[in-house]
Structure formats: C-alpha cells, structure tokens
Amino acid sequence: MDIRGIDHIELYVGDARQAAHYFSTAVGFEVCGQGGPETGLAGQRSLLLRHGDIRLLLTSGLTAEHPAARYVRRHGDGIAVVAVAVDDVVAAYTELVGRGATGVTPPTSRGGADDVVTAEVEGFADVRHRLVQRRGDRADVLPGLIAPTEPTGQAHPPVLAEIDHLAVCVPPGQLDATARHFAGLFDFAQVFEEHVEVDGQGMNSTVVQSPSGRVTVVLLEPDLGRRPGQIDAFLDQHAGGGVQHLGLRTDDIITAVQTLRGRGVRFAGTPASYYDGLEARVGPLDAPLDRLRELGVLVDSDHDGQLLQIFAESVHVRRTLFLELIERRGARGFGSGNIKALYEAKERELASRAATPEGVGA
Known part of the structure; x- marks a missing residue:
C-alpha cells in the first residue's frame, strides 16, 4: 500500500483551547483553523x-458521550487518530477492509468536492487510522468542517521540521500482534528489534516502517520477567496501550532546545556524568560537548552516523504523552544506547553524592 507520509495527528484532550495555548506559546505552533457545532x-x-510540516488537530468533546470525551475519561489526553496521506482513499479503504480492517467511516468527500477525501478504519488499542487524499494545493485538514482562521501575525519561525516517528506502548504479549497489524494492513516492514535490560527492568522493542520510509512506528513492550519500569507505568496510567511519545525531527536541535526552553518547555534532566566518556562511547561529536551538556541533549550512534535527542516532560495530568526532539546526522536508530548510558550515569552521580561529606559541595 502506498502511504506517502503522516498527514496530521489528532489528539483528544480535555480542553482544546488550553492545550492549544501550550502548543502555540511554548512549542511554537500556530493555530490556523477551528471547528465545532457551527x-x-x-x-x-x-x-x-501547524509548525513546519507538522499538523496537529486538538479535539475536545462537548458532551459526555462524544468519542473524545469517552477517550479522555479512560486514557487522559492522548493521540487518538493517526492520519496518513494516500493517493487514492477509495482504493486504500477497499484494500484495508479486504485485508481484515474494520471500517469506521467510508470514503467521504470533504467540502463538497473531491479535493479532499477521507476515510477511517480501526487501528491498535483505541487509536484509529485516517486516510487522507488531497488534490492540487488543497491544504485544509477537513474542509467544510475546520474553518481557516486569520493569521495572528505572531507565528514563531519554525524550529521543528516534521514528525520523525511515533512510539507506542503495548501490553505484555501484544508486541508481535501489533507489528503484524502494521505489516498485514499497510505493508510495513520490520526494520529493527532489540531487548533492552537495565537494573532488573526490561523491555522489547520492534520498529516498523512504511514502504516509503515516511511513517515509522516504534513498538515497546514490557518484559514481565523483570521488575516494572516506565512502560508498565505508562500502561497503568494510560489504562492500556497507546502512543507514549511523538518524535519531532529538527535540523538544529541546539537551537530548537534553546528556543523551546526559553518559551517554557521543560525537558527531562540529564546527569552531568552522562557526558563523561561520551566521545569514547559514540565517537567524535558533531556538536560542542559543552553545549550538549548545558542543554542536556543526548547522543547516540549507529553505523550510519549520530543522532541527537532530548525528551520534554509531559504536561498532561497522567504524565503519559510527551514529545521528543530528534536531529539525525545520518543515524537511523532511536537512541537505545542512551537507556543504559543514562542509567549508569545516574548511578555514578548518586554514588558521588553519597561519597561527599555532609555539608560539602552542592
């Protein structure tokens, strides 16, 4: 199946206006459309x-029985729809249903013309797949339903380029089935897999990718043979599987982190000792070590190059969904080497503090 990329992501949230305020003032998105009963x-x-080529649709239910309201009651704020761009929605929808997908919304022309056609099928967990076909230069997400808004003139210059990947947590035993879901329906190929174990915690990871290489999903499953970790915590707080984080690619992570931090985005802290021996671990750095240390940016490498990444703290009540900023300098991986490195750095930091006499140092 020909999937050209991610068209947009729809989040179900408790308060769309409040969520939009954070994404616009802190992350730098611009509100460019709105819709409702009117x-x-x-x-x-x-x-x-919108920010660069990234489009987010924030939806809140106005009634208790609206799907968005039911989703938020169960999961909290989160990604409910992944919309992918295709050349022919009718053909894609027919093919998906023929392969076993459950149809939700049949192909529908939006705005009274065939400029934009959409359809939906059920996906994984409570996440749906939306198919989007656009003709010409039509840029509306849902013409006729989302009305364009006048530019505010306060748009920030984009420091983020596009959606790099989605990371999905699945309950124990569902990793292979979820990977088969993407392979069987969308012809995604498995491009990476590994088992990560740190301090008695463990998880399995499988990465699947569309034939075009434009849509990548990282699947994460906890290892029940190990003690509970962050994946277990997500599954508990989210009440089941779902999208844990959205990876956003930037061409300049140093500038992006500085910019977003200046607007109020909080990033996960990195122990100072993480940077001890960093070059010995990943090779000569493409960025100044002192700037990486100052900003808390992580570095990993594979045989294709390096990647720089950092994770923002979740702003949602359940502390589930969060954002990742990632800059790829050739690398195709997702920074798995940082999991162990971060843990070991934290252990060194704690040991150093324990060895410091009380009242000396910080």
Whole structure:
C-alpha cells in the first residue's frame, strides 16, 4: 500500500483551547483553523495547529458521550487518530477492509468536492487510522468542517521540521500482534528489534516502517520477567496501550532546545556524568560537548552516523504523552544506547553524592 507520509495527528484532550495555548506559546505552533457545532462538527470543539510540516488537530468533546470525551475519561489526553496521506482513499479503504480492517467511516468527500477525501478504519488499542487524499494545493485538514482562521501575525519561525516517528506502548504479549497489524494492513516492514535490560527492568522493542520510509512506528513492550519500569507505568496510567511519545525531527536541535526552553518547555534532566566518556562511547561529536551538556541533549550512534535527542516532560495530568526532539546526522536508530548510558550515569552521580561529606559541595 502506498502511504506517502503522516498527514496530521489528532489528539483528544480535555480542553482544546488550553492545550492549544501550550502548543502555540511554548512549542511554537500556530493555530490556523477551528471547528465545532457551527461548522458541522457536532458535539466537539477542534483546533488545527501547524509548525513546519507538522499538523496537529486538538479535539475536545462537548458532551459526555462524544468519542473524545469517552477517550479522555479512560486514557487522559492522548493521540487518538493517526492520519496518513494516500493517493487514492477509495482504493486504500477497499484494500484495508479486504485485508481484515474494520471500517469506521467510508470514503467521504470533504467540502463538497473531491479535493479532499477521507476515510477511517480501526487501528491498535483505541487509536484509529485516517486516510487522507488531497488534490492540487488543497491544504485544509477537513474542509467544510475546520474553518481557516486569520493569521495572528505572531507565528514563531519554525524550529521543528516534521514528525520523525511515533512510539507506542503495548501490553505484555501484544508486541508481535501489533507489528503484524502494521505489516498485514499497510505493508510495513520490520526494520529493527532489540531487548533492552537495565537494573532488573526490561523491555522489547520492534520498529516498523512504511514502504516509503515516511511513517515509522516504534513498538515497546514490557518484559514481565523483570521488575516494572516506565512502560508498565505508562500502561497503568494510560489504562492500556497507546502512543507514549511523538518524535519531532529538527535540523538544529541546539537551537530548537534553546528556543523551546526559553518559551517554557521543560525537558527531562540529564546527569552531568552522562557526558563523561561520551566521545569514547559514540565517537567524535558533531556538536560542542559543552553545549550538549548545558542543554542536556543526548547522543547516540549507529553505523550510519549520530543522532541527537532530548525528551520534554509531559504536561498532561497522567504524565503519559510527551514529545521528543530528534536531529539525525545520518543515524537511523532511536537512541537505545542512551537507556543504559543514562542509567549508569545516574548511578555514578548518586554514588558521588553519597561519597561527599555532609555539608560539602552542592
């Protein structure tokens, strides 16, 4: 199946306006569309945001029984729809249903023309797949339902380029089935797999990717033979599987982190000792070590090059969904080497503090 890329991501949130305020003022998105009962979106309020080639649709239910309201009650704020771009929605929808997908919304022309056609099928967990076909230069996400808004004139210059990947946590025993879901329906290929074990915690990871290479999903499953870790915590707080984080690619992570931090985005801290021996671990660095240390940017490498990454703290009540910033300098991986390196660095830091006499140092 020909999937050209991710068209947009739809989040179901408790308060679309509040969520839009964070994404616009802190992350740098611009609100460029809105919809609700007045535009034909019964029982919901939606706001469309854009930053570079990244489009987010934030939707809140206005009634208790709206799907967005039910989703938020069960999972909290989270990604509910992954919309992918295809050349022919009718053909793609027919093919998916023929392969066993459950249809949710049949092909529908939006805006009274065939400029934009959409359809939906059930996906994994409570996440749906939306198919989007655009003709010409039509850029509306849902024409006729999301009305364009006038530019505010306060848009920030984009420091993020596109969606790099989605990371999905699945309950124990569902990793292979979820990978088969993407392979069987969308012809995704498995491009990477590994087992990560640190301090008695363990997880299995499989990466699947569309034939075009434009859509990548990282699947994470906890190892029940090890003590509970972050994947278990997500599954508990999220009440089941779902998207744990959204990886956003940048061409300049140093500038991106500086910019977003200046606007109020909080990033996960990195122990100072992580940078001890960093070059010995990943090779000569493509960025100044002192700047990486100052900003807390992580570095990993594979045989294709290096990647730089950092994780933002979740701003959601359940501390589930969060953002990752990633800059690829040839590397195709996802920074798995940082899991062990971060743990070992934290252990060294704790040991150093324990060896420091009380009242000396920080």
